[in-house]
Amino acid sequence: MSLRVAVAAPFVQHGTDRLQENAVVVALSLDRDWFSPDQAKRLIDVATREGLVAREDGELVATFDPTDVRIPEEFTPDEDVLRERSAFERVLDALVAEGAEKHEAVGAINGLQGELGVTIEAAAVVYARRQGLDVDELVPVARSALIEER
Structure with missing residues (x-):
């Protein structure tokens, strides 16, 4: 599932399951060049509503083990991950x-x-x-x- 992969990438990159929201935005937009900063924020909102991350004490916490997610070298998420899914x-x-x-x-x-x-x-x-x-x-x-x- 590409949403889970996109969400896991910043956590794997930083070797943690807790990150400041701006660190996630930077990882997705500047480091990986997958999304614009606004799209990265949208991805965080979608991931939060779908239960992949939770907001705790001003940080984003992965609700799954990001190290269990394989991120292929050539992986690039499509914009479909930015929309709510049924x-x-x-x-x-x-x-x-x-x-x-x-x-x-x-x-x-x-x-x-x-x-x-x-x-x-x-x-x-x-x-x-x-x-x-x-x-x-x-x-x-x-x-x-x-x-x-x-």
């Missing part, structure tokens, strides 16, 4: 990151959606859990989508 997209990205074939996962989730009569978000969360994937942070989003559909 719970379905987030689950699908997590499944693919764990080795699932994207088209097979989409087909299975669609089948489960029809079988259970639920939203695509809820079906994605159920499918991911059945595959042994921890998607607890997306359960409230899926639950909310179910309630809104009624």
Whole structure:
């Protein structure tokens, strides 16, 4: 998942899981030349909403182990990482990151959606859990989508 890779890069670069926000912006915009400073700030906002980083005591703290993320030498994130993703997209990205074939996962989730009569978000969360994937942070989003559909 390129969002996780982009977020991990500054932490890996500095050898820590805690950084000042401006250090992250500098790492993403000046050091790596991946984003403008404004885009780097947007990436931080997206990463915060998606639970990849948390703001604590004026710092950004990675909520995952950045050293577990492989950053390919030729990696350059696309601007898609700057937009909010639906719970379905987030689950699908997590499944693919764990080795699932994207088209097979989409087909299975669609089948489960029809079988259970639920939203695509809820079906994605159920499918991911059945595959042994921890998607607890997306359960409230899926639950909310179910309630809104009624």
